[in-house]
Amino acid sequence: MKEVSPDHLYQLFNRSKRNTENVIKAAPIGICITNPSGHFEMVNPAYCEFYGYREEEILGQHFTVVVPEAFRARLSALHDDFIQGNETHELRQEWDVLTKSGNVHTIIAEAARIEGEDGQSRKVTFIIDITQRKQLEVRLKQANERLDHLAHHDELTELFNRRAGLQRLDEEIKRCKRYGTTFSIAIYDLDDFKAINDTYGHCTGDTVLQQMTALVSKTLRDTDFHVRLGGEEFLIIMPGVNAEEAYQGMERVRKSVAQQTFSEHQLTVTLSSGIASYVEASGTRLLDRADKAMYQAKQTGRNRVVIASSSM
Numbered sequence: 001m002k003e004v005s006p007d008h009l010y011q012l013f014n015r016s017k018r019n020t021e022n023v024i025k026a027a028p029i030g031i032c033i034t035n036p037s038g039h040f041e042m043v044n045p046a047y048c049e050f051y052g053y054r055e056e057e058i059l060g061q062h063f064t065v066v067v068p069e070a071f072r073a074r075l076s077a078l079h080d081d082f083i084q085g086n087e088t089h090e091l092r093q094e095w096d097v098l099t100k101s102g103n104v105h106t107i108i109a110e111a112a113r114i115e116g117e118d119g120q121s122r123k124v125t126f127i128i129d130i131t132q133r134k135q136l137e138v139r140l141k142q143a144n145e146r147l148d149h150l151a152h153h154d155e156l157t158e159l160f161n162r163r164a165g166l167q168r169l170d171e172e173i174k175r176c177k178r179y180g181t182t183f184s185i186a187i188y189d190l191d192d193f194k195a196i197n198d199t200y201g202h203c204t205g206d207t208v209l210q211q212m213t214a215l216v217s218k219t220l221r222d223t224d225f226h227v228r229l230g231g232e233e234f235l236i237i238m239p240g241v242n243a244e245e246a247y248q249g250m251e252r253v254r255k256s257v258a259q260q261t262f263s264e265h266q267l268t269v270t271l272s273s274g275i276a277s278y279v280e281a282s283g284t285r286l287l288d289r290a291d292k293a294m295y296q297a298k299q300t301g302r303n304r305v306v307i308a309s310s311s312m
């Protein structure tokens with residue numbers, strides 16, 4: 001075997017060191033090396049650019065200069081554990097970090113332990129900026145929540161829509177069948193609402209619907225489920241409530257609507273309502289009975305609440 005001279009070995013070592021340094025310098029991701037006490041010993045240009053520091057500014061500083069105040073103690077402890085080889089956390093982690101100008105970014109950091117020339121451990125950290133991806137994820141989550149909301153709510157009044165209402169009605173019937181409890185529904189409809197649209201326009205009509213439904217929701221119990229069935233017809237599902245209690249509740253609603261004025265034109269409106277209670281009926285049958293009671297309320301002069309009779 002050919003013998004390698006110490007000089008040659010030294011040259012090879014230096015070349016390898018230079019090569020490593022060049023690779024680190026050219027790397028498109030941020031890389032830093034911290035010493036056992038957590039101070040920066042090396043930062044590459046991508047690291048400096050990301051944090052907005054010049055190399056000479058950041059070298060020698062404690063690495064927590066790029067960590068938001070709230071995480072500093074925790075990250076310092078993790079750094080110590082890592083240097084000592086006691087890390088229990090995942091090496092690849094997501095963190096919020098702080099740039100020189102005070103902006104918070106999100107990074108993925110991955111770390112490796114190396115040995116320094118003094119024989120002590122060093123931590124090499126590789127960082128990838130995922131701020132934009134994070135922001136997109138947040139926007140996507142918000143868009144999905146909005147879509148989900150739209151799927152179950154009416155856009156004008158923000159009440160539950162017909163589909164969500166009918167689904168809830170079926171669930172309530174199942175619950176009552178199973179536990180032998182009861183519930184009531186009320187259907188209500190504004191009286192002569194067409195006249196408001198015809199006189200003041202559709203926009204004013206919309207405002208009246210929004211303000212009136214908000215007032216009704218405020219008057220109801222938290223456990224009641226308020227639904228826009230369509231147009232100016234609404235449904236209220238009242239769990240655990242019998243017909244008489246539902247009547248009292250709807251009388252309260254009817255009176256508060258009749259006493260209030262709506263829109264910039266200070267309009268007054270009244271409503272007619274029909275009530276039906278659960279008696280081993282299907283959702284459709286229950287709606288039908290409440291609808292007939294409401295029709296009777298309209299027929300007998302409007303601005304009133306009628307409980308469905310057993311013959312309905």
Ligand SMILES: Nc1nc2c(ncn2[C@@H]2O[C@H](COP(=O)(O)OP(=O)(O)OP(=O)(O)O)[C@@H](O)[C@H]2O)c(=O)[nH]1
Pocket residue numbers: 156189190191192193194195197201202203204205206209230231232298302
């Ligand atoms: N502004 C507005 N009007 C609506 C909306 N949905 C339904 N309407 C109106 O509500 C009115 C309903 O009219 P009708 O069915 O004749 O009922 P009404 O005038 O309230 O009379 P009664 O129910 O018999 O007391 C129509 O003018 C519809 O255009 C809506 O989202 N916005």
